[in-house]
Amino acid sequence: MARDYSRFLPSLTGGTQIHTPTGLERLGWTSFFAQQVSVDDLARTPPVRVTSVERSGLRVEGESLQATLPPRLDATVGDWLLHDAARPGASRLLARKSLFRRRAAGTGREVQLIAANVDTVFIVTSCNRDFNVARLERYVALAFEAEVEPVIVATKADLADDPQGFAAAAAEVSAAVPVVVLDALGPEPKEKLAPWCKTGRTLAFLGSSGVGKSTLVNALSGRTTAATGGIREDDDRGRHTTTGRHLYVLPEGYAVLDTPGMRELQLTDAAEGIAEVFADLSDLAARCRFSDCRHEDEPGCAVQAAIAAGEVDEARLRRWQKLQREEAFNSASLAERRERERSFGRMVRSILKDKPAKR
Numbered sequence: 573m574a575r576d577y578s579r580f581l582p583s584l585t586g587g588t589q590i591h592t593p594t595g596l597e598r599l600g601w602t603s604f605f606a607q608q609v610s611v612d613d614l615a616r617t618p619p620v621r622v623t624s625v626e627r628s629g630l631r632v633e634g635e636s637l638q639a640t641l642p643p644r645l646d647a648t649v650g651d652w653l654l655h656d657a658a659r660p661g662a663s664r665l666l667a668r669k670s671l672f673r674r675r676a677a678g679t680g681r682e683v684q685l686i687a688a689n690v691d692t693v694f695i696v697t698s699c700n701r702d703f704n705v706a707r708l709e710r711y712v713a714l715a716f717e718a719e720v721e722p723v724i725v726a727t728k729a730d731l732a733d734d735p736q737g738f739a740a741a742a743a744e745v746s747a748a749v750p751v752v753v754l755d756a757l758g759p760e761p762k763e764k765l766a767p768w769c770k771t772g773r774t775l776a777f778l779g780s781s782g783v784g785k786s787t788l789v790n791a792l793s794g795r796t797t798a799a800t801g802g803i804r805e806d807d808d809r810g811r812h813t814t815t816g817r818h819l820y821v822l823p824e825g826y827a828v829l830d831t832p833g834m835r836e837l838q839l840t841d842a843a844e845g846i847a848e849v850f851a852d853l854s855d856l857a858a859r860c861r862f863s864d865c866r867h868e869d870e871p872g873c874a875v876q877a878a879i880a881a882g883e884v885d886e887a888r889l890r891r892w893q894k895l896q897r898e899e900a901f902n903s904a905s906l907a908e909r910r911e912r913e914r915s916f917g918r919m920v921r922s923i924l925k926d927k928p929a930k931r
């Protein structure tokens with residue numbers, strides 16, 4: 573029997589209807605994806621979301637549908653596809669709302685897709701020695717680059733003498749990034765993170781080990797025991813099993829994307845994200861007399877002038893320059909590697925061409 577998918581299409585009236593979220597909506601299906609498909613597409617090839625990537629293929633989930641698609645390099649956890657049951661490998665990949673990528677170390681593929689269609693990333697730190705503004709700026713740049721909304725969450729407020737001091741320091745990172753300070757073990761996470769934990773939203777967590785990421789996930793999902801080494805789920809026999817899935821839809825209807833790759837994110841081609849975090853400095857730099865100003869001792873440097881006037885913190889300028897250098901290095905070495913691989917490929921092809929063809 574053909575399913576009626578019309579309710580997943582963008583509402584023509586634009587009115588807000590109150591309804592129970594469907595399986596697809598709980599998985600994160602929104603009008604952003606619906607706009608990319610026709611009613612015909614939907615009836616023939618139902619939407620599915622990638623919940624994990626395994627060697628054997630992509631685990632996908634849709635409305636009363638679970639399947640494994642053949643492995644493919646152009647899709648990652650969080651992606652939406654139109655499931656073509658007749659030709660699973662030809663399932664159409666929908667355009668993404670956001671994408672985390674990283675420079676792959678020591679693999680043939682240079683850029684690895686980490687997570688797609690994340691709505692909000694909680695950048696977690698604690699109100700203690702883990703707290704490091706430079707690291708927060710780095711994570712925020714990554715989020716901006718991925719086109720994901722960042723929220724800084726400072727945990728362990730209950731253990732700190734001056735949690736508001738940490739809040740103020742975090743607020744300096746970017747005017748565009750909200751800061752939440754909380755005790756992750758208490759009742760606060762649900763209440764304070766509620767603005768971002770809505771049905772159909774996909775959340776991710778970034779932050780060093782021990783800052784409270786698992787504690788927050790547990791708090792949001794109403795679990796009391798902290799999970800270690802992955803989230804535990806009930807399998808159909810009622811037993812607890814740790815699965816290899818990386819996208820979890822919580823009972824509240826929002827999804828948490830937790831993939832090991834998120835923990836190894838570096839700055840790759842993140843020039844735009846960095847410019848956004850340091851928008852105040854790049855605006856100033858645009859007013860320097862020389863377009864290639866290094867903001868050291870050049871005449872007419874608007875950045876140095878702002879530092880002299882006490883409007884800009886010199887340490888922030890140093891961090892900006894450091895991130896820019898790193899980003900330039902990462903992107904350059906990536907470009908060099910690409911070039912080396914291309915010339916290697918040309919060499920291999922020319923050798924193959926000169927070799928007498930096998931009969």
Ligand SMILES: Nc1nc2c(ncn2[C@@H]2O[C@H](COP(=O)(O)OP(=O)(O)OP(=O)(O)O)[C@@H](O)[C@H]2O)c(=O)[nH]1
Pocket residue numbers: 727728729730731754755756757779780781782783784785786787788798
């Ligand atoms: N007092 C207090 N303890 C906290 C808070 N948040 C986390 N903890 C404790 O800090 C420890 C580490 O928390 P986790 O949630 O495991 O940290 P994580 O970020 O998931 O760490 P990894 O799994 O290693 O990445 C646990 O013992 C938590 O109970 C907090 O806000 N207050």
Ligand SMILES: [Zn+2]
Pocket residue numbers: 857860861865866867868870872873874875876
């Ligand atoms: Zn300058």
